[in-house]
Amino acid sequence: MPTTTINGQQVEVNDEGFLVDPSVWNEELGAELARLIGITMTDAHWAPIRFLREDYAVMGETPTLRRVQTQTAIPVRDLFGLFPGKPAKKMAYVAGLPKPKGCV
Amino acid sequence: MNEQQPRLLVLGAGTAGTMVANHVRRRLPHWQVTVVAPTDVHDYQPGYLFIPFGMNSPEQIRRSAAAQLHDGVTVVTGEVDLVDADGQAVQLVDGTRLDYDRLVIATGTTPRPDQTPGMEGPHWHREVGEFYTREGAIALRDQLATFEGGRLVMHTCELPIKCPVAPLEFTFLADDWLRQHGLRDRTELVFVTPLDGAFTKPVAARELGHALEERGIVVETDFMVESVDGERRVLTSYDEREVPFDLLVTVPVNMGADFVGRSGLGDELNYVTVDKHTLQFAPRPGAAPHPEIFAVGDAANLPTSKAGSVAHFSVEVLVGNLVDLDRGRPMSHSFDGHANCFVESGHGKALLLDFNYETEPLTGTFPLAGVGPLQLLKESRLNHLSKLAFRHVYWNALLPGRPLGLPSAMSMAGKHPE
Ligand SMILES: Cc1cc2nc3c(=O)[nH]c(=O)nc-3n(C[C@H](O)[C@H](O)[C@H](O)COP(=O)(O)OP(=O)(O)OC[C@H]3O[C@@H](n4cnc5c(N)ncnc54)[C@H](O)[C@@H]3O)c2cc1C
Numbered sequence: 001m002p003t004t005t006i007n008g009q010q011v012e013v014n015d016e017g018f019l020v021d022p023s024v025w026n027e028e029l030g031a032e033l034a035r036l037i038g039i040t041m042t043d044a045h046w047a048p049i050r051f052l053r054e055d056y057a058v059m060g061e062t063p064t065l066r067r068v069q070t071q072t073a074i075p076v077r078d079l080f081g082l083f084p085g086k087p088a089k090k091m092a093y094v095a096g097l098p099k100p101k102g103c104v
Numbered sequence: 105m106n107e108q109q110p111r112l113l114v115l116g117a118g119t120a121g122t123m124v125a126n127h128v129r130r131r132l133p134h135w136q137v138t139v140v141a142p143t144d145v146h147d148y149q150p151g152y153l154f155i156p157f158g159m160n161s162p163e164q165i166r167r168s169a170a171a172q173l174h175d176g177v178t179v180v181t182g183e184v185d186l187v188d189a190d191g192q193a194v195q196l197v198d199g200t201r202l203d204y205d206r207l208v209i210a211t212g213t214t215p216r217p218d219q220t221p222g223m224e225g226p227h228w229h230r231e232v233g234e235f236y237t238r239e240g241a242i243a244l245r246d247q248l249a250t251f252e253g254g255r256l257v258m259h260t261c262e263l264p265i266k267c268p269v270a271p272l273e274f275t276f277l278a279d280d281w282l283r284q285h286g287l288r289d290r291t292e293l294v295f296v297t298p299l300d301g302a303f304t305k306p307v308a309a310r311e312l313g314h315a316l317e318e319r320g321i322v323v324e325t326d327f328m329v330e331s332v333d334g335e336r337r338v339l340t341s342y343d344e345r346e347v348p349f350d351l352l353v354t355v356p357v358n359m360g361a362d363f364v365g366r367s368g369l370g371d372e373l374n375y376v377t378v379d380k381h382t383l384q385f386a387p388r389p390g391a392a393p394h395p396e397i398f399a400v401g402d403a404a405n406l407p408t409s410k411a412g413s414v415a416h417f418s419v420e421v422l423v424g425n426l427v428d429l430d431r432g433r434p435m436s437h438s439f440d441g442h443a444n445c446f447v448e449s450g451h452g453k454a455l456l457l458d459f460n461y462e463t464e465p466l467t468g469t470f471p472l473a474g475v476g477p478l479q480l481l482k483e484s485r486l487n488h489l490s491k492l493a494f495r496h497v498y499w500n501a502l503l504p505g506r507p508l509g510l511p512s513a514m515s516m517a518g519k520h521p522e
Contacts, residue, residue, distance in 0.1 A: 025503060059388065080343050
């Protein structure tokens with residue numbers, strides 16, 4: 001696994017740039033990951049990211065967009081506004097979590 | 105539990121429920137087996153794909169559900185309203201209460217057009233069509249009969265769906281059908297998907313992507329639909345892209361039965377959360393365990409395709425484990441996620457995909473007892489004939505539980521890893 005320095009912190013990432021170990025994550029790191037994909041974090045961005053972190057801690061897997069919407073009442077449309085294009089993937093990336101389980 | 109005659113209750117009499125009941129009846133003859141089914145209809149669902157193109161008639165694919173169950177299996181007609189897991193009983197909509205010692209949930213997954221704004225408007229089953237129900241497939245046959253060219257759009261709302269290759273198959277068959285009817289030059293064929301490619305797994309996505317390209321089919325990826333406008337004839341995505349159509353063929357959001365969610369046994373899409381190897385109910389963190397509950401087939405949240413072949417292989421594992429438990433042994437059978445899907449590619453040919461939880465579909469050959477080497481991920485006439493022959497195998501061997509010579513665990517023999 002390649003290692004990279006983000007915000008002065010040495011972290012391991014996979015070939016798509018996702019953090020390998022979610023436990024090394026903190027909000028400063030999250031803000032920097034967001035910046036790398038052109039997103040400036042605001043309160044509106046942090047709400048779903050914090051939910052992703054809490055939910056992952058309990059469920060052991062990255063929640064789907066549908067789960068984020070039902071659990072936080074943030075409409076999917078807003079998630080597309082905050083994390084344009086591919087919100088599920090981008091939110092997981094910023095939250096330092098694995099990509100949501102591939103659909104089969 | 106009644107030691108002499110344990111009561112097995114099976115919810116649903118589709119592919120998986122019918123097989124579970126028949127296998128248990130044979131292997132555990134001292135058990136009382138009861139199946140709940142809402143109607144006496146059992147459709148061979150893969151046949152829905154062929155109805156719009158006149159390759160199967162609606163009559164050919166429908167039989168009595170009760171007639172597929174062995175003698176000695178009790179059928180209760182009704183719709184499940186709630187599983188009272190603590191009370192080990194199932195409540196039907198008509199108020200009937202059925203007690204069980206072991207419960208198998210096999211209520212499948214259902215297309216839910218109500219989940220997408222605008223889908224069920226006045227154009228539903230007309231310019232906004234589908235082939236995931238028998239009525240939808242018949243309506244689509246009638247639409248195609250008067251189709252004169254324009255934009256024909258094949259669209260998938262959200263994954264997972266049952267038979268995730270069906271949208272591709274429809275597209276290939278439509279391409280072929282349009283050519284035969286002299287309409288292909290006048291038709292723009294468009295494939296719209298929420299995925300970033302033609303399929304979920306890389307090697308298959310590449311091969312199938314080529315097949316779409318060769319046929320001049322336009323692919324629109326990463327398209328998460330927000331609404332359908334039947335009047336203006338456009339699909340709109342959450343990121344405000346628009347796809348216009350003259351005839352839309354959509355696969356609505358697929359969801360497990362609502363009672364699964366109401367009973368606290370499911371995920372966001374009402375799929376029963378199970379251990380992916382044993383098929384035993386696996387509660388989400390904080391919820392109570394109920395080791396007497398199992399789920400198979402499309403109703404379970406297994407991380408593999410929702411397909412008849414998965415229903416078949418997972419039933420064999422589940423029944424093996426029920427026999428273990430009956431003999432007082434720990435469960436010794438483990439499901440590997442094995443799926444085996446034929447993909448119709450038009451021109452009388454088909455491809456074959458074979459994969460499991462760990463191994464994505466690969467190229468190579470597939471050894472099938474009695475049928476011989478089939479080509480994996482490559483078009484062949486034999487694959488197509490095997491797919492057509494499967495309807496007969498389904499009614500006469502699969503449902504009654506006769507051996508097919510298909511091992512439930514996937515084999516790497518003949519496969520070419522990349
Ligand atoms: C167009 C199409 C093409 C397909 N092609 C293929 C293919 O080529 N190969 C392949 O392997 N698979 C294919 N499939 C998928 C295959 O049909 C399903 O995966 C398979 O039928 C799953 O079996 P099941 O028993 O889990 O669900 P089902 O067979 O759908 O059975 C579920 C049963 O539960 C009943 N039920 C639902 N809710 C309730 C309730 N509340 N109370 C009581 N009963 C209830 C339903 O009436 C139904 O009878 C296709 C499906 C479609 C739609």
